[in-house]
Amino acid sequence: MDNFTASLPLMLKQLKLSTMLQQWNTLGKKAIEEQWSPQQYLSELCHIELATRDDKRLQRLLKDAKLPVGKHxxxxxxxxxxxxxxxxxxxxxxxxxxxxxxxxxxxxxxxxxxxxxxxxxxxxxxxxxxxxxxxxxxxxxxxxxxxxxxxxxxxxxxxxxxxxxxxxxxxxxxxxxxxxxxxxxxxxxxxxxxxxxxxxxxxxxxxxxxxxxxxxxxxxxxxxxxxxxxxxxxxxxxxxxxxxxxxxxx
The missing domain is CATH 3.40.50.300 (P-loop containing nucleotide triphosphate hydrolases)
Structure with missing residues (x-):
């Protein structure tokens, strides 16, 4: 593992990109296997990060709202x-x-x-x-x-x-x-x-x-x-x- 790769988890943690931190390595292997472009790999990482954040925000809003369960x-x-x-x-x-x-x-x-x-x-x-x-x-x-x-x-x-x-x-x-x-x-x-x-x-x-x-x-x-x-x-x-x-x- 080169110095850039070794420091990547630390930088992701410092930037508070927790989902990227969890997924960058696994997704990187998939990107190599499927021959993704660097842009496609980065785009997919960002998409996963944003989707996770949206889901967490939704869960926070639902918890705070205290709406009756199941009344959709x-x-x-x-x-x-x-x-x-x-x-x-x-x-x-x-x-x-x-x-x-x-x-x-x-x-x-x-x-x-x-x-x-x-x-x-x-x-x-x-x-x-x-x-x-x-x-x-x-x-x-x-x-x-x-x-x-x-x-x-x-x-x-x-x-x-x-x-x-x-x-x-x-x-x-x-x-x-x-x-x-x-x-x-x-x-x-x-x-x-x-x-x-x-x-x-x-x-x-x-x-x-x-x-x-x-x-x-x-x-x-x-x-x-x-x-x-x-x-x-x-x-x-x-x-x-x-x-x-x-x-x-x-």
Whole structure:
């Protein structure tokens, strides 16, 4: 082994090209056997390095997002729910321009109609394109923000969430109507308005949001910000979960 070849692993390690470090020798033998040009060999090494990095980044995004397992677009049966279609959801995934101006998606419907599944499928689709997504139950994010507010660091907590292009807040309808909870929920909505996107699922329509917010003025202000740049989906029908279970049993 000549000096150049001997120093190659060290240089690759210093450049943090870990996949190249693992593959250069094996791929080099293949290149000699198949008579590749130097350019082809280097191109293949770079391709493997980039593909590995993309895969690792995808895994990091998925781990950070904490999306419900298995709730992908391909596994949702749109024939069981009215008011939403696969082309509509696919367009929201494949044409994510709405993320650029902080557009929102609002999913309404009774419990069991698959709102969480639809929201999660959009999240998975956007992560595959490299967008940062975070899924969180409404009750959990409210508690998190309440705690931050008590320690006088609510703004810091809201800024931390800015790194996510999309924040999925699931089951807003189950937030308790107290001044402390609804005020931080409003702060979250106001903070992300026209800056970063949200998907909100709720079993309560806007007409019922007075049951969520302690103050009617706050209710109107929250709704106004959410709907300004929004795709609104009303899921209707019998329970998606129950229908799915019945189909499986058959």
């Amino acid at each position: 677009l391909s596994s949702f049966d749109f024939t069981l729910v009215d008011g939403v279609s696969k082309p509509l959801v696919a367009d929201l995934i494949n044409q994510p321009d709405w993320l650029k101006y902080g557009g929102n998606i609002l999913l309404f419907g009774a419990s069991g109609l698959g709102k969480t599944h639809i929201a999660s499928s959009i999240g998975y689709g956007l992560i595959e394109q490299g967008h940062k997504v975070k899924f969180v139950a409404a009750s959990a994010i409210v508690q998190q923000l309440q705690q931050a507010k008590r320690h006088l660091r609510l703004q810091d907590e809201l800024v931390k969430l800015d790194k996510y292009s999309l924040l999925i807040v699931d089951d807003v309808g189950y937030v308790r109507k107290t001044e402390q909870e609804t005020s931080v929920l409003f702060e979250l909505i106001a903070h992300r308005y026209e800056r970063h996107s949200m998907i909100i699922t709720s079993n309560k329509s806007f007409e019922q949001w007075d049951e969520l917010f302690d103050d009617s003025t706050m209710t109107v202000a929250a709704i106004d910000r959410l709907v300004h740049h929004a795709t609104i989906i009303h899921c209707e029908g019998e329970s998606y979960r129950r229908k799915t279970a019945l189909n499986k049993s058959k």
